[in-house]
Amino acid sequence: MPSDSSFSTHHSPLPTTQKPIIIVGGGITGLSAAWELQGQGVPYVLLEASDYLGGKVETTLTEDGFLIEKAADAFILGKPYAAQLAREVGLEAEVSHPRQDTKKLYFLRGGKLLDFPENLKMFVPLDDESFRASGVLSPEGTERFLDEVNVPPKPPTDEDESLASFVIRRFGEEALNFIVPMAAGIYVANPYELSMKAAFPQFLKMEQDYGSLIRGSRATPKASGHIFMSFRGGMGAFAQAIASKLTGDVRLNTPVLRVHSGSVTLAGGEELAASGVIVAVPAWYAAPMLGDFAEASSLIGALKVNSSVAVTLSYRAADIPFDMNMHGLLVDASEGVALKAMTVHSAKLHGRAPEDHVLVRCFFVGLEPSVARRQAMAEVERLLGATGEPLNHWYGDWRGKNPAYQVGHLEQVAQIFAALPPNVRVAGASYTGVGIPDCVNAGRTAARALAEQIKAAQALA
Numbered sequence: 001m002p003s004d005s006s007f008s009t010h011h012s013p014l015p016t017t018q019k020p021i022i023i024v025g026g027g028i029t030g031l032s033a034a035w036e037l038q039g040q041g042v043p044y045v046l047l048e049a050s051d052y053l054g055g056k057v058e059t060t061l062t063e064d065g066f067l068i069e070k071a072a073d074a075f076i077l078g079k080p081y082a083a084q085l086a087r088e089v090g091l092e093a094e095v096s097h098p099r100q101d102t103k104k105l106y107f108l109r110g111g112k113l114l115d116f117p118e119n120l121k122m123f124v125p126l127d128d129e130s131f132r133a134s135g136v137l138s139p140e141g142t143e144r145f146l147d148e149v150n151v152p153p154k155p156p157t158d159e160d161e162s163l164a165s166f167v168i169r170r171f172g173e174e175a176l177n178f179i180v181p182m183a184a185g186i187y188v189a190n191p192y193e194l195s196m197k198a199a200f201p202q203f204l205k206m207e208q209d210y211g212s213l214i215r216g217s218r219a220t221p222k223a224s225g226h227i228f229m230s231f232r233g234g235m236g237a238f239a240q241a242i243a244s245k246l247t248g249d250v251r252l253n254t255p256v257l258r259v260h261s262g263s264v265t266l267a268g269g270e271e272l273a274a275s276g277v278i279v280a281v282p283a284w285y286a287a288p289m290l291g292d293f294a295e296a297s298s299l300i301g302a303l304k305v306n307s308s309v310a311v312t313l314s315y316r317a318a319d320i321p322f323d324m325n326m327h328g329l330l331v332d333a334s335e336g337v338a339l340k341a342m343t344v345h346s347a348k349l350h351g352r353a354p355e356d357h358v359l360v361r362c363f364f365v366g367l368e369p370s371v372a373r374r375q376a377m378a379e380v381e382r383l384l385g386a387t388g389e390p391l392n393h394w395y396g397d398w399r400g401k402n403p404a405y406q407v408g409h410l411e412q413v414a415q416i417f418a419a420l421p422p423n424v425r426v427a428g429a430s431y432t433g434v435g436i437p438d439c440v441n442a443g444r445t446a447a448r449a450l451a452e453q454i455k456a457a458q459a460l461a
Ligand SMILES: Cc1cc2nc3c(=O)[nH]c(=O)nc-3n(C[C@H](O)[C@H](O)[C@H](O)COP(=O)(O)OP(=O)(O)OC[C@H]3O[C@@H](n4cnc5c(N)ncnc54)[C@H](O)[C@@H]3O)c2cc1C
Pocket: 024, 025, 026, 027, 028, 029, 030, 047, 048, 049, 050, 053, 054, 055, 056, 057, 070, 071, 072, 073, 074, 075, 076, 254, 255, 256, 257, 280, 281, 282, 285, 310, 396, 398, 427, 428, 429, 430, 433, 434, 435, 436, 437, 439
C-alpha cells in the first residue's frame, strides 16, 4: 500500500468548477461514495487518516504465503451492491467463492463436535428429519423448534423487538443457543439487545407474510448458485481495485478533526472548503468530529458498540489430525466457553495458505487479545487435536469497534439523519448495515443524494 500523503491516480482529473464534496474516511463506504461521485462527474476529495485505503477491508499476504484477512473474508450476494461494484471496477476475473467441496460445518454442543444440520435456509430447517437427526438441540427443544409452524404471528406492529425476544417467541427458549451463533455472529451482539428491525427485517416480514418462518422458508425457493463472494487476492483486492480507479483527489495520512456544513478542518489545522461532506467513519470517530451539530453528535455518540477479538493461527497440516476440509465450527451459546466460532480459512477459500498448511481464525467476545490467543491455541488442541505450536498468529482487535444495533436502532438513525444539515451525511457500518454490501450501498446512496442536491442547485443558478 502506498504511504505517501497523495495517492496517485490513473486518469486525468475531473474538471473542478465547483467546490468538491469531501469524503471523510477511505474504508469501503468512503471508497464507494467516491466511485459514485466520480461516475456522476462530481468533484470530490477523499481524506483518509491512515496510510492505506480500505479501512477494515485489508488483506496481508505474508512472506511464507498465508493470506490474512483483517475483518471481512467474503460478502453475501443476496444484496447485490458489492458484487455490482466489483463488476464496475473490473474485478470479475478475480472473483473467488467459498469452496463447495469443503463446506462442512460443525456445531460444538456439550463438548462434542456435531455435524451441522443440512438443508437449512439461514437457520430455518427446510425438512424436519435432518434437523431432528442433527442433535443440535435436545429432543424437546427440537420439537418446540419445529412447532414454530403453529405459533401465530404477532399482530402487525411498527415496534422493534430484540433477536432473543423474536427467537424465544417463535422457536422456544432453547433455540436461542443454536440461532444466536449464526444470526448474531456478524453483529457480535447481545441477542437481548440486537434489533430485529435493523438486523433481520426479512424475518419480521416473513412472519407477517407466511405466519411462520418455517412455512415461509419452505414456500420460497432456496437461492441457487453461490451465496458468498470474495476475491483471489482477498477482500483487500476489492478496496485496492476501487482505489486504483479513482481519478479524484485522494489523500492518505490526512486525519479530519472537525466537520462543518461548508468545510472540514484537518488535524493539521488547514480548512478545506466543500459543497457537501460525507462522513464515512465509524460512529465513535464521527461523534466528536460533528461537534458543530450538537444534537446529531450526541445521538451518534449514544450508539452502542460491542467488543470482539479475532485470532488467526497458522499450522503445519501434519500437526492437526482432524480432517480440516471444513469451513469451520459454531459454538452453542450455552457452551460456557469463550470461543464463539472458528473459520478454517485454508479450506473455505482457495489460496489462503500454502499446501500442507492450515489457517484458522477464532472469534472471542470479552477477552484480551493475548488471552484470546492462548484460548485459541487451547481450543485447536482440545477440539482438533493439534499437537504442535502454531507457526504464527495475527490479531484482529475489535474491542469497542463492533456496531451494536440495539433495539430502536433504525429510529435512532432516522433521528441522526434528520438532525444533520442536508449537505452533511453520515454513512457506513454504524448506521445502515455492517456487511460490505450495505456499506457499499450506504456510500453510494449518500453520494447520490449530495450529487442530486448539487445538480439541482446548479440548475437553479
Ligand atoms: C472481524 C470482522 C469480520 C467481518 N466479517 C465480515 C464479512 O465476512 N462480511 C461482511 O460483509 N462484513 C464483515 N465485516 C464488516 C465489514 O468489514 C465492515 O462493516 C466494513 O468494512 C466497514 O466499512 P466502513 O467503510 O464503513 O468503515 P471502516 O472500514 O472502519 O473505514 C473507516 C475509515 O475511516 C478512517 N478514519 C477514521 N477516522 C478518520 C479521520 N478522523 N479522518 C479521516 N479518516 C478517518 C479509518 O482509517 C478507516 O479507513 C466484518 C467486520 C469485522 C470487524
